[in-house]
Amino acid sequence: MRPEIRTALPGPKAAELIARDAKAMSPSFTRSYPFVMERGSGCWVTDVDGNRFLDFTAGIAVVTTGHSHPKVVAAIKEQAERFLHMSGTDFYYTSEIELAERLENRILPGTPAGVFFTNSGAEAIEGAMKLARFATGRPSYIAFLGAFHGRTFGALSLTASKASQRRRFAPLLSSVFHAPFPSASRNVTTDQSLDRIEELFSTVAPPESVAAVFVEPIQGEGGYLVPPDDFLPRLRELTEKHGILLVADEVQSGMGRTGHLLAVEHWGVEPDIVCLAKGIASGLPLGAFIARAEQMSWPPGSHGSTFGGNPVACAAGLATLDLLESGLMENAATVGAVMQDGLREIASTHKDVTDVRGLGLMLAIELRTPELAAKLVQTAFERGLLLLTAGTRAVRISPPLVIDPEEAATGLEIIASALD
Numbered sequence: 001m002r003p004e005i006r007t008a009l010p011g012p013k014a015a016e017l018i019a020r021d022a023k024a025m026s027p028s029f030t031r032s033y034p035f036v037m038e039r040g041s042g043c044w045v046t047d048v049d050g051n052r053f054l055d056f057t058a059g060i061a062v063v064t065t066g067h068s069h070p071k072v073v074a075a076i077k078e079q080a081e082r083f084l085h086m087s088g089t090d091f092y093y094t095s096e097i098e099l100a101e102r103l104e105n106r107i108l109p110g111t112p113a114g115v116f117f118t119n120s121g122a123e124a125i126e127g128a129m130k131l132a133r134f135a136t137g138r139p140s141y142i143a144f145l146g147a148f149h150g151r152t153f154g155a156l157s158l159t160a161s162k163a164s165q166r167r168r169f170a171p172l173l174s175s176v177f178h179a180p181f182p183s184a185s186r187n188v189t190t191d192q193s194l195d196r197i198e199e200l201f202s203t204v205a206p207p208e209s210v211a212a213v214f215v216e217p218i219q220g221e222g223g224y225l226v227p228p229d230d231f232l233p234r235l236r237e238l239t240e241k242h243g244i245l246l247v248a249d250e251v252q253s254g255m256g257r258t259g260h261l262l263a264v265e266h267w268g269v270e271p272d273i274v275c276l277a278k279g280i281a282s283g284l285p286l287g288a289f290i291a292r293a294e295q296m297s298w299p300p301g302s303h304g305s306t307f308g309g310n311p312v313a314c315a316a317g318l319a320t321l322d323l324l325e326s327g328l329m330e331n332a333a334t335v336g337a338v339m340q341d342g343l344r345e346i347a348s349t350h351k352d353v354t355d356v357r358g359l360g361l362m363l364a365i366e367l368r369t370p371e372l373a374a375k376l377v378q379t380a381f382e383r384g385l386l387l388l389t390a391g392t393r394a395v396r397i398s399p400p401l402v403i404d405p406e407e408a409a410t411g412l413e414i415i416a417s418a419l420d
Contacts, residue, residue, distance in 0.1 A: 003384020011049025223391020
């Protein structure tokens with residue numbers, strides 16, 4: 001299968017819907033190009049005018065198992081026919097319990113743990129922030145420059161990705177401190193990052209006041225930045241030394257995208273709390289934070305959610321886990337490695353490309369300027385490939401985990417021709 005562009009972009013139906021959207025919807029959304037979706041299957045999406053595109057965004061790393069995977073759709077239908085909702089804060093139902101058991105076994109193996117389900121990644125971060133304070137009795141947090149943890153007030157206080165996300169929303173939470181995130185592409189070393197944390201400890205954030213350090217194992221919105229191999233192990237060591245909880249934000253990097261269920265597994269690190277969302281239910285709204293039982297010991301009424309752990313979303317989550325464990329994580333590792341090699345080959349013949357990085361199917365190609373990154377995204381769209389930017393001048397490549405080598409090759413061919 002190949003992309004097929006039948007109309008000018010946007011086509012007439014898309015243009016009409018975009019005009020209606022402009023009148024009805026909030027202008028705060030950041031639409032990069034005029035794609036109006038009609039349907040999707042696997043890695044392919046079709047717009048309302050019948051134009052077919054190869055999707056290397058997966059709805060911002062959400063449709064892990066591809067668009068409308070038959071097994072996920074079947075699980076949703078089966079649960080929907082039985083019942084749509086019964087709040088897990090007040091009642092019990094099978095799909096929520098089963099998904100919690102499986103996550104507990106996979107996320108913190110061999111460690112007694114508890115699961116709290118949310119509607120989104122930002123809610124998972126908010127819950128983890130509350131739990132960290134409750135469990136430690138400490139008020140402060142440390143996060144990293146370039147981090148994106150969400151847009152609600154607590155999560156936004158940790159977020160340090162773009163000024164536009166914070167502008168005119170101050171004051172945010174006090175007692176949130178930031179250190180540089182180490183990355184070869186930003187010329188920041190692990191030593192520099194940890195030295196900054198030690199400086200915070202000795203000046204404005206005494207370690208006994210810090211409840212948790214929040215970290216993305218691979219920064220997402222910050223530009224798909226992969227840290228040096230010694231960073232997460234040394235950060236874990238530092239937090240343990242001071243009794244500080246380590247919270248891994250795996251909202252974008254988790255659920256098999258890097259070839260492991262969690263990105264932290266690449267470095268053999270076990271956090272105290274893990275936050276999940278995006279790919280957990282293949283497109284249905286679901287998030288979770290999983291914590292060691294010794295931390296998740298808050299009493300009834302401490303935290304709750306009307307819709308978190310919705311039974312239909314949990315059914316989709318169970319089907320997603322089945323598919324991840326039956327080959328999709330291995331596929332992410334295998335096809336991702338081939339794609340990274342292909343991107344490096346493209347970089348070797350295109351002087352505007354300054355870096356290629358990532359793990360599994362969490363990949364980025366960085367260009368010399370933000371304008372060149374935006375131009376690549378636009379040109380690829382015109383040729384039938386959906387891409388999104390990340391950071392200041394990177395283009396992220398995060399296709400569904402069902403992608404096959406032929407689809408990967410097609411996408412790389414379009415990227416190369418768009419750069420030409």
